[in-house]
Amino acid sequence: MHPFTQLFSASVSALGEEQLITAIRRWLGPVSPRAPFGVGDDCAVLPARRGRQLITVDPVIYGRHFDDTVPPRAVGAKLLKRNLSDLAAMGGRPTAAVLALTLDARVSRAWLEQFYRGLAACARQHGVPIVGGDVAQADGLVAASLTLLGTAAGPRILTRTGARRGDALYVTGQLGGSRPSGHHYRFTPRLDEGAWLARQPAVRAMMDVSDGLAKDLRALTPRGAVAALDPAALPRRRGCSLAAALSDGEDYELVFALAAAADHARFAAAWQRAFPRTRLTRIGRWVAAHRLPADALDLSQFAGYEHLRANADRP
């Protein structure tokens, strides 16, 4: 569905600001709390929470994270899910979100309604109130940026730091081909898996794969080490080349380090019991930089998604 309309009467600017905000609250339904706990005051008031919080921000932009082939409901859900994936990667649970929208005045009301209804359905499913927002205008643009707050699901927050040489590398799901397959908006954020992994002491570091494994892994790799991946082990989506699996991006899977000394068979069995439907693959380990085995992948030969290119071609 194309987000723009030629008909003024069908556009958001025909609705006007006040009616648009009223409509947005109706579209959001029960995930939009009343002011001052939601939209309608200068700030939203969040209930007190014990413990540390997590915060992340990610956008969806027309021509970049979605196009006319993606249903607007799926765009709204994707916006929240991208942020939920970041939270999952630290073992977090969502608590609240705010949404900044930047729209061309010709965006169609029908498109926007479906976008919000998709966002609301996903927010309801994950128990995330949408507590605040802003609508601004910019020519030619349909962009939404969501800031998500969360809290640790258990006693531990898993960061990207902590992997050691010798640790094994695991990845959930499959990699590559996210755009052609529709995975980039159909994916399920790995919240339960992330929370479970943060409770396993042998899991030392974790992140989500969003720009392609080859690029993202650099952030997880300990100093002086290099990831030795087994090319045959890499869980590729059907029809994907090795390069696609390593570089496509938008996988929204979890990659983590399991201590070398851990009982891997027992770990795999526990995973299987907890998540019988989520594939988990051991894809390699970290070795000293000068000891990369001859049959391991040379990740430096693969690029990942670059966020600032002169000529963008995504999606």
Added chain:
Amino acid sequence: MHPFTQLFSASVSALGEEQLITAIRRWLGPVSPRAPFGVGDDCAVLPARRGRQLITVDPVIYGRHFDDTVPPRAVGAKLLKRNLSDLAAMGGRPTAAVLALTLDARVSRAWLEQFYRGLAACARQHGVPIVGGDVAQADGLVAASLTLLGTAAGPRILTRTGARRGDALYVTGQLGGSRPSGHHYRFTPRLDEGAWLARQPAVRAMMDVSDGLAKDLRALTPRGAVAALDPAALPRRRGCSLAAALSDGEDYELVFALAAAADHARFAAAWQRAFPRTRLTRIGRWVAAHRLPADALDLSQFAGYEHLRANADRP
């Protein structure tokens, strides 16, 4: 300063994503905490806080909230100050912020550096760590959306709800002419004043004036009442018409309700001691809807800033 460059070598896309993020952290300096408490992991970890939190989100967009006449340092500061003004309006103090940037690949590095340095200086002044962010690309755009977290400065959060018929209306500073005078980026958010007002039991409701008093006041006005403003009392900026003072927007002043029964002279004296340099004006009171005095302003004749217009002309 114009944000775009014709020279590829001077653009953000020449810098590339990784170097850009490194540069941003350098430009932010001490207001950018280390991961996981700042940029560099999937989420940022926020320290535990007692009590309720406040959250708000507001953008700055090229062609709308700034143009080539506004120095990029001032644009960065304005982005934070707009959000601080929302926090001030509830009697809050800032605790942390995240920033979502959407840029054309041709944005100049020099422009962006000044933008971030201006943001950093303002953040340092107000003790706001910039804990997270995202950089995305969109053609023709320079937009930044900031989500600000805060906490109540005292025991009470002041909302827009609570004014009653008979209450007096007060406004800080001067109204109108924000764009031609440069007030729209030079203003000081009324954080100290907002915190002080939230501690006065006789102050019943408050908000900041951002879309023009005529429009904004509707949100503060109790049901069945109407604001009776004295046109002669309205604090207009030099050279401003009454219509400009009521409709221009971007005033970033506080408007609040003081209980009719309060000792207004004593209140004004206390204000004068606390804020000798911030003008405070009693501009009217709320009356029953059918009892608007003949000499009071008819606010329904004035519009405010509309955020979604087919033909935008701001700034």
